[in-house]
Amino acid sequence: MATTDSGAGARATDALAHRETLRLCTAGSVDDGKSTFVGRLLHDTKSVLADQLASVERTSADRGFDGLDLSLLVDGLRAEREQGITIDVAYRYFATDKRTFILADTPGHVQYTRNTVTGMSTSQVVVLLVDARNGVVEQTIRHLTVAHLLGVKTVILGVNKIDLVDYSQEVFEQIRAAFEAKAAELGIEEPIAVPISALRGDNIAERSANTDWYTGPTVLELLESIPVHSGRALELPFRFPIQYVLREHASDYRAYAGKITAGSIALDDAITAPGGRQTTVIGIDTADGEAERAQAGDSVALRLADDIDLTRGDLLAAAPRPEDVREFAATVVGLTEKELTPGKAVKLRYGTSLVRARLASVDRVLDIDSAADDVVAGETEASIGVGLNDIAHVTIQVADELPVEEYAARGAVGSFLLIDQASGSTLAAGFVGTRLR
Incomplete structure (x- = not known):
């Protein structure tokens, strides 16, 4: 009997050791509850050490918080705590019996779009949070657009703070309809909406009796069952x-x-x-x-x-090899305050190649805050530039021919960087051929 138990234990240990890993990213507007949501995931999957939990309990009590302020598990930087916002991409690791997870927690402020791009660039799933009282807002559209640009196929909308609208099914359905319509417009194939309360734990790791009208899976059940697209x-x-x-x-x-x-x-x-x-x-x-x-x-x-x-x-x-070109169209995201303007000489890193390049033209700067297919453009080409956090369609010329191809598989092919020739700092991240309308 002992031998049988030992064999079963060994098989269980081996199964745990070979669990798939899902990479995901959280995004949303300021105060939509991302930090509390991530803290809830860590807490409910028992991924928090006892001393960390004790520290959160003490700090929560000192602040007069009713229960645990789970956002304290995430916002570790003093500046973040003082401002009450998350200002950088933080990577968290947690696991269940079925799967391990690497989570990128991105900031909500519009001026940190570049950080959102960084977090989403390696993610297979995006969990996008909205406040149930506000619904789909400009930043929701911005994050959906970035997800589309980066080829993310699965976006989960967490309609957070559902408790603050009395767990209203009508409110949830209105938000879900708006979200699914925008996702369909952008070409995101797998939008999923879940009513949640990160503070109270509704429908995150456990189903909530407060939303008996919702029969779908919890967020964690989704994360455990969504196929890991490692094969792309x-x-x-x-x-x-x-x-x-x-x-x-x-x-x-x-x-x-x-x-x-x-x-x-x-x-x-x-x-x-x-x-x-x-x-x-x-x-x-x-x-x-x-x-x-x-x-x-x-x-x-x-x-x-x-x-x-x-x-x-x-x-x-493998044949056919990508065609060598000296000019190509792309979409870029501005990563520094140093504006990119037409005619700007830069270095371009594509794969292991580093070549001299020129920003031939800035064709469109997307005005995502008003509508994903609107643009901001000046009277002449020279008046358009790519600034910090801007997303723009551009044309790039390179001094040496490069075998570029369409962006795919979360940057496995088709991604590049534009680098300042003088300082060596990265000016923009780019996606070959990716265009929005």
Whole structure:
């Protein structure tokens, strides 16, 4: 009997060790309760240490708070606590028996859109909060738009503070209808709305008796059941930007090291090098020795059948290889107060390539606060610039040809950075070919 119990325990331990990981992001306007929501998730999944919880209990009591102020589990910076807002992206980790989670908690202020972009860029799911008393507001639309630009397919709307509208089904349904209409307009395929109270715990980890009219899943049930789309990058054609050329003259060893950003590769697979040169893979070297196959996310060194002159920044790809271009359309998000204007000379990092580039034109600056398809444009091209947190459609010219392709799979392909030539600071993050209307 002991042997049977031991075997069952070992299988359970192994199952826990091999749980899938879901990356998610929270977003919303100021005071929509994001910090309390994240704190509630951490608390209800028992991801809080006893001393942390004791500290929250003491601080909550000192402030005269009725119960636990779970936002204290999240807002650790003094500046955040003093202002009562979250001002940076904070990453939190929690787990259940079914899955592990990495959560990016982003700020709500419009001037921190760049932080929201950072948090969403690696997320598979966005949990967007709105105050039930206010419904869908300008910042809700902004965050939905960013989610769409970054290719996020699943957005969960948490209609928070539902207790402050007496758990009204009518209010919830009105907000859900507005949210689903906007999501459909933007092309977000899987919008889901849940009535919640982060403060009281309604429908977050446990179903609430206060919303007996709601028969859908809790937020946690959704997070545990939504498919982890780790295969999206795997489903793309093979892409391998070279990071280092490895040579050992004594043994005549030559390999090309880097990280596979998309697709997979196996021994004897045919690939295409710059200039359209065809070759095959005769060796896949890893930190653990030789392998027969590797896939997106793996760091490897590839040995090729032919002696081809390759260098850092070159792309090895499955056929058909992306076309080399000197000009392309993109969407960029301004990351600094230094405005980007037409004609601005910059450096552009795409994969492992770093090339000189020029902002040929700023075609449209999106006015997301009023409507996602409106723009702000001046009388002439020269009057339009990309400032901090602006989202704009632009045209970029590069000094050296680059094999760019449409943005996909949360930046596995098609993402780039614009860098100031003098200071080396990052001016904007970009998405090749991504356009809104």
